Each structure stands twice: as structure tokens, then as C-alpha cells.
Amino acid sequence: MSTQLPLPTRMPHVAAQSAQQREAARLRGLERMEILDTPADPALEAIVQLCADVCQVSAAAISLVGRDFVLFKASVGLQASDMPRSDAPCDETIRGNDLFSIPHAAEDEQYANTGIRVGSQSFQFYAGAPLITADGFAIGCLCIYDYEPRDLDEIEATTLRTLAQTILTRLELSVRLRSNEREARTRQRVEAALTVERNFVSAVLDTVGALVVVFDTAGRVVRFNRTCETISGYAVEEIVGHTLWDTLVPPSDRSEAIEAFARLREGRFPAEYEDRWLTRDKTTRLIQWTATALTDGQKDVAFIIATGIDVTMQREAEETLRESESRYRQLIEGSLGAVFTHDQRGNLLSINSYGAENLGYSVSEMLGRPLNVFLQDEDRAGFGSYLRRLLKTGEAQGTFDLCHRDGSLRILAFRNRLAESSAGEIYALCFAVDITEKVRAEERLLRLTQQSNSILDSVGDGILGMDLDGACTVCNPAAAHMLGFSSEQIATDILGKNLHELVHHHRADGRVYAEHDSPILNAAREHKTVRISSEVFWRADGTSFPVEYVACPITENGDVTGVVVAFTDVTERSALDRMKDEFVSTVSHELRTPLTSMRASLGLIASGALATRPEKQEQMLQIAIGNTDRLVNLVNDILELERIGSGKAELHYSSVSADALVRHAAELLAASAAKAGITLRFQLEPVLAWADGERIVQTVTNLISNALKFTPSGGTITLSTRSMGPNEVQIEVADTGRGIPPEKLEHIFGRFQQVDASDARTMGGTGLGLAICRSIVTQHGGRIWAESEVGKGSSFFISLPSKPSSSLR
Secondary structure, X not given: OXXXXXXXXXXXXXXXXXXXXXXXXXXXXXXXXXXXXXOOOHHHHHHHHHHHHHHOOOXXXXXXXXXXXXXXXXXXXXXXXXXXXXXXXXXXXXXXXXXXEEOOHHHOOOOOOOOEEEOOEEEOEEEXXXXXXXXXXXXXXXXXXXXXXXXXXXXXXXXXHHHHHHHHHHHHHHHHHHHHHHHHHHOHXXXXXXXHHHHHHHHHOOOOOOEEEEEEOOOEEEEEOHHHHHXXXXXXHHHOOOEHHHHOOOHHXXXXXXXXXXXXXXXXXXXXXXXXXXXXXXXXXXXEEEEEEEEOOOOOEEEEEEEEEEOHHHHHHHHHHHHHHHHHHHHHHHOOOEEXXXXXXXXXXXXXXXXXXXOOOOHHHHOOOEHHHHEOHHHHHHHHHHHHHHHHHOEEEEEXXXXXXXXXXXXXXXXXXXXXXXXXXXXXXXXXXXXXXXXXXHHHHHHHHHHHHHHHHHOOOEEEEEEOOOEEEEEOHHHHHHOOOOHHHHHHHHOOOEHHHHHOOEOOOOOEOOHHHOHHHHHHHHOOOEEEEXXXXXXXXXXXXXXXXXXXXXXXXXXXXXXXXXXXXXXXXXXXXXXXXXXXXXXXXXXXXXXXXXXXXXXXXHHXXXXXXXXXXXHHHHHHHHHHHHHHHHHHHHHHHHHHHOOOOOOOXXXXXXXXXXXXXXXXXXHHHHHHOOEEEEEEOOOEEEEOHHHHHHHHHHHHHHHHHHOOOOOEEXXXXXXXXXXXXXXXXXXXXXXXXXXXXXXXXXXXXXOOOOHHHHOOOOOOHHHHHHHHHHHOOOEEEEEEEOXXXXXXXXXXXXXXXXXXX
């Protein structure tokens, strides 16, 4: 006769966890098993049907208890697929660790009025066995329902417990299988094992459970499912009626297998054990079993049911994982970077030896300490923003400036990301590389680059760089300026352009300059330095200018990688050379002519040819004296001009009356003007100039003397002074002479320059007077120029400062 089982004693709750915490952990465990949304499992349906048949009830189900609902993963006799959790007795079942039953709903306060409702059905009897995972949380239960009240006998209770454990094994198997399938994507070594597992899953779909073997009390096989056939390689008819130790268990394991079965037969249930199978193809498989008993009406063991899974690949995978973890540890410890973890507050959880030693500490000295204690004081304030960024985005990268124990600085480039442990704890997985030397080298390189750029920018010569393809790689501002480009155009219009086509494409006479004739390109081809003193480069506007350049190949490890060209614009030097030649020619002429005349005059006197002609002898002496004076004036003017140009002629500045200086200069030449029949007129305003009075008198005297030479008798020379503003005074010397052609107005201020070459012979003079005037005025910070109209006269203007400037104090 069946008897009602007493309600089980509840498992005590862990004091450290509240009911809410346990419920949250239970739901996470259910979610991690990933069984809520998986397809229907025929094996589970078969177990439910077996449970309903054994317990002889109207309905049975595997219930998974979610947050607000109960899902029937497999059911028999139930029309609904789920129900609210608040209405389900399963909610009470999962709170315990053993069977829970409601023998008569009408006598239960909660279900007295409605019965135990599942959808549109109403039951009077309920019993359930919780499905408790290895971590102690119940994810659901195996439950049975009946329309009539009844009691749960021991066989039914044992069946519920056994099948509940079988279901949990099956569910855990499914979890493991899915885990193995995921492992297969990343572990090529277990690909064959995962293929077997997939085949195993396919076979399980039409069986009661994984590997299922049913034994009689003598150990003979009475049931051998298709999964077992697949694993062993033997057909069911080859195994049934025989013991496993006579067919599948290797000889070396037979005694152990017989002892294990004897313990089962004695009723030591439930039992978990492992054994090995020697398959048809002579391979060995490791099977993990969960065994229980089916008893008869006298509670004697009638059959033993063993549900197993092939864990061969799992063990191999575990061994592979252990080896992988070992290699991983070796990799971490052997890494040349710092590998460490820290919690959400920045406390170090782990660090490899290299990372600790790189800062002068041992691993134990750093563990548990906040990472920011190793930062510089000024960087600690920013550590909080790093943690917030890491927690918000899940990753962070940048640099840490960490302090070594000896006080030096270590710069570590890091890339960190959040990870979650198996216990659900969030931590940061960090990898950092010491880039201190790299940063120092970059800083040194930057300083050298800045120095090089400063040198290039300050060099007056043009410098160009070219690679082996002819493209320009370097151009300093001086080179850009000489080539007609601005500094801003270097990057856009010079760099990357073909250097030969840019500046060296034609010769001075306009002929095309072939690349194979270019000395610059030949410097790279022939690995030698080339110096050229007479060629032209071309500007951006199409004009050319003479240059002198040196092309030197750039070598790296003995190979030429390009050419650097240093060049100078020799336009001014050429002009100076021409001026020097003209100067030498003019001086030679000016010296030779009077010397020749002097030599002839003195030669006549010395020969005695004029001894009887004293008047002629006197004339020859006067010619010699005049030429001597001419030579003295020439030498004096040259020396004066050189002294002023070299800065040796010191000026003594003071505030002087410009009108008084002009009047004094006129007084010095008044007699000469009267003798020449020329009138001096004055239009003098009382103005002050900041100048050396003697030098200004010298300048004005030269201008008046020059005007006297070219003004005919009866003409007029007008002398004027005027103020041109708060800081400028102007002096003008205007004549009524023959005038100066426009193209000569600027040239007359050059050395040995005359409006007409015959003027030097007819009117005397060295051609240096106006050059001396310009040098004196320029030294004062002023300017001198001429205006003229041919046939009507000329005006010479001097502009001087009226107040001292910073450069003239």
C-alpha cells in the first residue's frame, strides 16, 4: 500500500546571501545553461513519458522556473506550454533540496478553491523533484500531476529523484556539448572530438538519454541504446545478454568493473563512476556514468539503469586546456611587456614578474595595492577619468607614467579592456609595453630635427634634397625664396615634385637640359660629389639666375638613397665681379692718362729740349702739376669712399641747422660761381637735422660743385631746405644745366659713372663724387636721388632725419 512521504527538510540558506541574491544567482545559472530557448529534446520527452508511466499519473512535465513564469521544457498530458510562476507549485519545489508534494489540493489553503491549475486544466495532486545544479541552485523540477488526490509512494519518489537526476545530467550534458561546440571554433585540435559529439547529439534525439545501459542483477545487459552502439561500434544484439566486462571493458579493468557493479547491486545508489570501453576499432573511450536502481514491489533491486556520457574528448580537452593554461602562464611570465589585472577601483589583482621587476618591485609587493600609487603625483588626479572611461566603454588605451622604486620614470603604453570572471566579477585585463627609451629617443630625435630645421631655416644658402626617383624631399626657406616660392608653398609646390623639371630643365642659353647630362643626377649615379660654379636654376616665374652649387650623394649602409644640393645665387657676386672689372679698367684709365701726360711733360724738360724756351718749360710744369693734383684727388676720393663704405668714417651726430649748413657750403664755392657767371639763389627754411654737420657740408659742396660743371654761364643754382614732416628734413640743389637722361638718373650715383664719357676729360672729376654723396647720406639713415628734364636742368634731393632714431643714437 502506498504511503505519503513526509515533506523534506529545507536546505539552510547561506547566511552571507539574501533570498534576492540567491534568486539572482539562480536565474544567472539558468541563463548560462542556455536551455530556455533550445529546441524540443526527444530524450527529455521520453523521460517525462517514462515518469508518467512509472508513476501512473495523468500528466508529467519538466518545468524550468524563470523570473515570472514556469516553462514546460517537456510534458505529457499538459495542454499549456507555460504558466505564471505565482500559480505554480514548482516555485515551492525549487526552494528545497528534495521532493515536494501536494497530495490533496482541496486540503491546501492556496489551491482549495481552484485546484492546481495549469492553463485550462485543474489537478488535485502534485509532486516534484527539484533539478539542482552542481553549484546548489535549483533551475526547475520534474513534476507529476493527477486529477485525483493520492499519495506518493517510495518507488514513485525514487523514480522522480532518479529521473530528475537523469534529466539534470542530460541538461548538463547539453550544456557541455554546446560548450564543446564553441570550443571547436577555436580549438582545431578537438575538431574530431566535436564531430563525434555532434553525432552523439544527433543520436540522442531518438533515445531516452545519453548513453543508457540497463543491467539485470547478474550484470547482463538487457538494454543498450543506439548511442551506445555508436560509441562502442557494436550492435545491440552483440551486447545484450552479456556483461560489459566480457565485451567492452578492457581486460586490465575487468576486476575493477566487477567490484563496481557489486556495489551497485548492494543498493549503494545513486552512484557515479567512470570506466573505459574498448571499442570495436580497438580505441579506448572513457565513459562517465550515473547509475540508479529500479526496484520491484518488494523494494528489491530488479534492474540497474546507468546513464553515461563519453568524456574521452572532454578529458583530452581538459588536458589540452591545462597545457594551454601552462603555456599561457609561460607566455605571460616570459612576455617582454607588463601583463596585469586590476579591479574596478584600480587595485592590482595580478601582475607578471617582468611588469613588477620593471618598476623595481616584486610581485608580492605590488599585489593588492592601487595602481595609482605608482603614478606621479601630478598624474594621479587623472586616474579616476581613466577608470570611468574603462567602465563606460569597456576598453581604454594610452600611456601610464609610472615611478620606478629608484625614483626614475617609466613610460608604459597600455591597452586595457574589461573582462568577467566565471563568478561574474568584473575586472580589467591589461597589457602594457615599456616605451621609455622609445619616447626618450623620439624626444632626442625631435630635438635634433628641430635643430636641423633651425639650421636649414637659418642657412642663407639654398638646400634641396632629392630621392633616387628625382623627387624633391627637402627644401629650406632660403632655397624656396631664391626659386620664387614662399615658405608656405614648400609643401605643396616643391616637395614631391621632380627636382630636375622644377629648377634645372634648361641651360642658360635656353637649350633643353637632358636629365642624363645633369651633374646633380650623375652625383647619385656615380656616387661622387659634384661642384659646379657656372650654371643657372629657374624660378617659378620662368626667369633664371646664375648659381654655384654642390651636389653630394646621401648614403645609407653603403647604398645611395638620394642627393642633397647646396646652392648659392651668385647674381650679386657676378655684378660685383663686373663692377670690379669696370673699376679696375676705370682706375687704370684714370691713372694711365695723367701719368702718361706727366711722363711726356717731364720727359721734355729732362731732355733739355725746352732749355731755350722757358715759357714752354713753364707750361709743361703746369701740366705735370695739374695731372699730379688730378691723381691726388682720385686717390683721395677712392680712399674716402672706401672709408665710408667700411664704416671707418665715424659720424658725430648732433642737432644742426640744415639751412646754415647749406649756406656755409655755398660760401665755399661762391667765388667759383661768380667766376663762372652763375647765380646762387637761396630758398632756405629754418629747419633742424640730426646729422654730422661736416659730412653734410661735404655732400652739399659736392652737389653744388657738380652743378657748377654742368650749368652754363648766366645760369642759376637754387639751394633749398624744407621740413617734410615731424621726422624728415629735405635739402635740394637745383640747376638750369643741360639735364640728365631718365635712364641715367640712377646710374650716376655709381662709382666712376658719368652722364657722358667725355665729361671726365672736358670737365675733370673722378666720377666718384656722387657715389661719396650717396654713401654719406645712406650712413645717416637718409636717402639721395635726382630728378631731371633734359635741356631744362636737374634737381638733387637729400632727405635726412630731423630726430635721432634708435639706430643713430
